Amino acid sequence: MYSLTSGLRVPALQRGLSPTELALAKVNAGVGGVLLASGFVSPPPLWSVGAVGAAAVLLNMSPGPRSLARWATVGYRRLTERTAPPGMTGADGATMTWALYPGQGTIQDPARRAGFHAALSRALTFAGNQARVAGIQVHVTYHSTTVDGYRTHTQTISVHVPKSLGKADRIMGTLEGEFEALGVLIPVDVDDVPEVAERGPGWVGLVDGRYASTARITGWPAQTDGTLMPDLLLGTVRGRLNPNPEPFPDRSLSVLYRPLPEGQSRRSAKWTRAISEAFRMDKVAADADSIADDTTHGALVAGDSLIDLDAYLTTWGDSPEEVTAARLQTDIGADRHRLGLDWLAGQQHRAHVMTSPHGAQTRKGAVL
Template sequence: MYSLATGFRIPVLQYGLSPTESLLTKINGGALAAAIAAAALSPPPAAWPFGVVGAGAALLNAAPGPRSIARWGAVGYRRLREHTAPASMTAARGETVTWELYPDHGTMQNPAKRASFHAAVDQALRFVSDQARTAGIQVHVTHHAITGDYTTHTQTVSVHIPKGLVASPARVLETLEDEFAGLGALMRVEPEPIPTVTEQGSGWVALDDDRYASTARITGWPPRDDGTLIRKFLLGDERPPRDAARDVVPERSMAVLYRPLTQRRSRWLTRIQEAANGAFTTDPIEKEKIAIESDGRHDAMVAGEVLVDVDAYITVWGHNPDSVSAARWTMTRLADRHRIRLDWLAGQQHRAHVMTSAHAVSTRKGSVL
């Protein structure tokens, strides 16, 4: 499947914005249009409307670090006002179902079974994209591992259908349940309540279940993958015994939130991206690279593929600040080895740990900036 990165995309056009950011972007664009119209009707134009619009665009687009200036401001405000994740973060109205999934033994290790597994997930996401005129159905997948004398794995799959998006949510959920049942043993479950944050430290939070958590967003993937990346990243790859012990994170959780776009939206966004890349890219090598990617994307669209907005997170757990800090360091090293970029979400740890639980399936864009 083809995915869209969250956040800043190209000049003026952003994708992956929260509803508030989308509204502010539209207001800023409207103000710019009004300023241009006023300047055309009554020359000479005043400078201050363009200055206001430029300042707004800078706040929304200029990014010192992994977030825009406006997002940094929102992060600071939330950090001062909130001590734990607010209930409104996961309280979206609609139908939500969570299943525990246990894939058949050896699925990730066997290339043929692994390819069939990925194809089945792709088919489910394509089905989701066709169920409404606008995007909105969300699919959330988690993997939790605890390593001791042996490693235990727990996987969940969750689906959230916003209220009023489709006429018969039960039909969609039952169809998806049949799709996921082909991936392995499937059982409906009720997720555990979200733990409350009792203490916040430097890059970690303490929870009321006596655990410490530190969460990162995955912001970059390697350019090429033979299909074994996630297996090696989560289950471990073959390493010499002397290196294996120091590469173990005793307890970790990974989650991916999929937001499939409709085919119409996917095609429109692809055309906009191609036009913008052609207009703003001057490096001939980069232009050729974009052209090759565009050809592949075009072929995928013709074959019925859709774009999927992917938001991925990973949480490491510990029993005290030192253990969770050590686990965070180990996870950073593992990510470097597999060429995965992590953003440890400074100032947002009290919210971020929710994203690797099944409750994250109903979160809206902007819950974690």
């Protein structure tokens, strides 16, 4: 596992394209190449050139955090889906979830924290190299809840092995051994995904009475003073809007890791460098990419893998007003730490699933 920023143990954000988008991009590029080649023999019909151009615009032009094609898909899902569809978490394969209890003081002690990160890195590198293409998914969740006035903390780690690999028991057993270096593991049964009973602007109400608002983390700070996670998960940010942080509602944080195999990691690094060198006109941005490419190269030489990563943050409340106020406070805390958040307009009925263990079974593109 590598990081674009030396010393920051968070994998690079590489959400990339969903399988459908990747297929459409390849088909469109292929058709465009054929039309270009045929132009040396006879001019192609204007409508065909226009169709290829329109498809390229839909796939690549991005007003806001999503392309035009993604916005259209989000709108369609918003109109046709009342709650998260069963197929969102119905990927074929084996899935297992453990409750994780790290040793006392693991994160506070620099040496033990480094060992924690190294153990997770080994597990992800092993998972990525079990297939020729990316397939195994590791999903980690952290929940901060208040029970009878006391704050409780729950962490889970889930692994999904696609059916196509055919050796789920062996992979699960090996990964469980790797994860045991992180702390105490206890297998747990996961409750069903709660259905959505009510929807509003930027939030959803679930049948169990809770209200949720979920954001995708789109940018990590280059540096942090060690208060980022306490501020996000424990509600310790003080200020005019929150003079007393104790009443803060529950929060959940999740990270979905999709480790890439060795060959795919190297190809991804090669094409990233080539595209940057070919199309980066800004000299400062080009130099920044060059430094990142050198870091990536060094990590791959050392035997690490690239990680396709998605991270989500959910704020919970007992009413729409409470969850809306918590969302505002979360934005303030994120701004202080230079953390990028996308509140996934039109996708809240799907997004809350990503901060539950069920997120391990989701395919890329489940939340755009």
